[in-house]
Amino acid sequence: MRVQDFARSIVTSPDLETKLKRPPEAPDWSLREEDLDLSDLPRSPTRAPSMQIVGPRKARTPSLEGWADPAQRRKILHALTNHELQAAELFAWALLAFPEAPEEFRHGLWEILQDEQRHTRMYRARLQAHGGQFGDYPVSGHFWHKIGGIVSPAHFVCAMSLTFENANLDHTVESSQAALDGGDPGSAVVIDQIRRDEMVHVSFGWRWLRHFKRPEQSMWEAYRESLVVPLHAGRATGKSFDPAPRRELGMDEAFIEELRQAHDLTGAGGHRLDKPGGKPVR
Numbered sequence: 365m366r367v368q369d370f371a372r373s374i375v376t377s378p379d380l381e382t383k384l385k386r387p388p389e390a391p392d393w394s395l396r397e398e399d400l401d402l403s404d405l406p407r408s409p410t411r412a413p414s415m416q417i418v419g420p421r422k423a424r425t426p427s428l429e430g431w432a433d434p435a436q437r438r439k440i441l442h443a444l445t446n447h448e449l450q451a452a453e454l455f456a457w458a459l460l461a462f463p464e465a466p467e468e469f470r471h472g473l474w475e476i477l478q479d480e481q482r483h484t485r486m487y488r489a490r491l492q493a494h495g496g497q498f499g500d501y502p503v504s505g506h507f508w509h510k511i512g513g514i515v516s517p518a519h520f521v522c523a524m525s526l527t528f529e530n531a532n533l534d535h536t537v538e539s540s541q542a543a544l545d546g547g548d549p550g551s552a553v554v555i556d557q558i559r560r561d562e563m564v565h566v567s568f569g570w571r572w573l574r575h576f577k578r579p580e581q582s583m584w585e586a587y588r589e590s591l592v593v594p595l596h597a598g599r600a601t602g603k604s605f606d607p608a609p610r611r612e613l614g615m616d617e618a619f620i621e622e623l624r625q626a627h628d629l630t631g632a633g634g635h636r637l638d639k640p641g642g643k644p645v646r
């Protein structure tokens with residue numbers, strides 16, 4: 365099966381099992397002329413009726429303190445499953461959006477796509493272990509809503525790897541602790557496994573931003589230049605900010621310091637900036 369056809373099926377099929385299907389072992393990387401025509405590039409995923417993306421007000425997620433309560437815990441795990449599903453759809457989307465990007469970059473997207481499918485299955489299994497099903501609650505399109513200005517691989521890695529997945533280095537620490545505190549060690553184990561994969565994904569973005577940037581630019585300058593509105597650097601951290609995993613994956617100290625300042629300036633990972641005057645919303 366061709367990579368482009370597989371990627372398109374993940375974005376455009378309403379069927380969850382198709383979105384989570386394991387890819388062919390020997391994928392066909394050939395491109396056809398139609399693959400280079402981006403006029404029909406999807407701007408949103410096709411979803412089954414029960415999994416349709418709705419506005420953020422209709423898809424509220426309980427705060428992590430709710431983990432101890434089975435009903436709230438199911439809603440949290442449901443939202444985490446949806447985050448990972450969006451990530452899988454968006455890495456598939458990137459394969460469609462950037463057919464002419466370097467081959468090695470596209471191979472990286474392909475590997476991460478499979479990780480995101482696996483993460484979706486892992487959270488879905490935790491949801492099912494607690495008696496829930498994916499589709500039980502309304503879901504938001506938090507990541508998909510930010511793709512408007514993403515027209516280059518550099519834009520993509522700055523949004524996906526260096527902002528959303530970067531923030532997940534903190535979110536996963538916070539949610540793993542909340543799962544433990546809430547009496548759900550099984551979910552904490554899953555979250556910790558996912559954090560290790562996210563480090564690899566952030567490192568992918570770091571490596572490729574270094575490749576795409578102009579030689580005279582610092583990594584921070586390149587990141588800020590390619591980060592498309594409404595995203596901002598405060599979104600690249602969680603409520604907490606831990607420099608250690610960033611150091612471990614090879615981010616430079618100047619970049620980490622800028623992240624720290626963005627975190628301190630925007631407060632709690634920029635949530636207050638996104639919702640002026642409002643409470644932080646996760």
Ligand SMILES: [Fe+2]
Binds near residue numbers: 562
């Ligand atoms: Fe993930």
Ligand SMILES: [Fe+2]
Binds near residue numbers: 451480529561565
């Ligand atoms: Fe990821």
